Amino acid sequence: MNLIGTDRSGLVSYVNAQLTNYFPDGADCRPTIDRYIDHALARTGPCVDAVRMWRPGQFSYLHSSQYCTFLYYLSNCIWRDKGDLNVATKLFLLNKALNAIDMFYEVELPEVFLIGHSVGIVLAKATYGNYLVLYQNSTVGKNHGVAPVIGDGVVMYPNTAIIGRSHVRDGSVVAQGVSVVNRDTPGNCLVYSGQAGDLLCKPARERAAEEYFRL
Template sequence: MLNNEALATYVAQQTVNLLPDTVLARAQREIETHLPAALDRLHHLIKHVKMWTPGQFDHLHSTQYCTFLYLLSNEIFTQTGERELPTRLFLLNKAMNAIDLFYEIDMPPVFFIGHSAGIVLAKATYGNYLVLYQNSTVGKNHGHAPRIGEGVIVYPNSAIIGETEIGDHCVLGQGTSVINQKVPTRQFIFNGTGGQALIKPNKQAQLPLEEYFRV
């Protein structure tokens, strides 16, 4: 595990390698300033993810590093309002992990990315204990953004679009699209006929999110 100084150098150098007009010393100084707060947020998240060991961050673990780059870019933007370095970190994350997760988006304190490739997230409302898998999309429609409740699991190739509300503890099956719909709490959502989402109550005593998180 890299110490803070080495980690700041590592991230800054990666940014320079991707975007050669980045000033290394300036990027490194700014990253070092905001790194402790970003790591605090990351370790809070790691503590709650069952498959990860609390207190351990591996910069070579692609999902952990993908999450870290978002948190760092968001922390810098939130604390300073500055956009240049957060934009560069966003582009680095996009190039390395194929995820479109902008630094202005307010992700919840605890979320889990199963595989980052192809994930595209709009500025929407995201509840805590969110699970996202590859090629999942949250998008606006005519200016309306979705609202996603707590403990929602989004399996691969699924989309939540427009004026949609997903209630707490819902599960979107693979390849499901929900567009301008309101889904109650504790539902399984499948791909029905004619492109319409098929919604069935989840009557299981154990919540699916308990597979992923220490809650």
């Protein structure tokens, strides 16, 4: 993957400088960043390549959505490998500070996903399907310790929530402002608010994921 405006060494230095400035505790994060950056970029690549509005093979640290995704993968790679959790935590907090997103490194996101606008997104430990689209102020959360299951090709428009014992099946598009709480969707549908807290699910004419991703 081609790094726009920098190279591998420059990106390591850039991330390390941000961590040093945000968390001036004297710790040197560079060795950990250098160890995991290639794996993180390799995982970021499929997201970049899949998104229709982005140029395949081109990663920019100044593209907020791409950089947000990269910071998550970098922290997640460290956690998966049982590496330095202090660095993983700092990366999580850096992402939160820069992009106003709560995307903890223990949350297992899919191989391909798109953050449309990161502000206000909160993601719990849940089951996430591939080709997920997240817009601002979307929330995935637990209810009484139970987390939802989200299928492939799900789109969460702004101010939406999927909470608790919910199964949002493949191809479900949750309309703006709709909360799916302890409810299921049939899949390949548009999900609206119904009466008395129920959901109104209408069949989708086409797969929403095709609008966002190269499938």
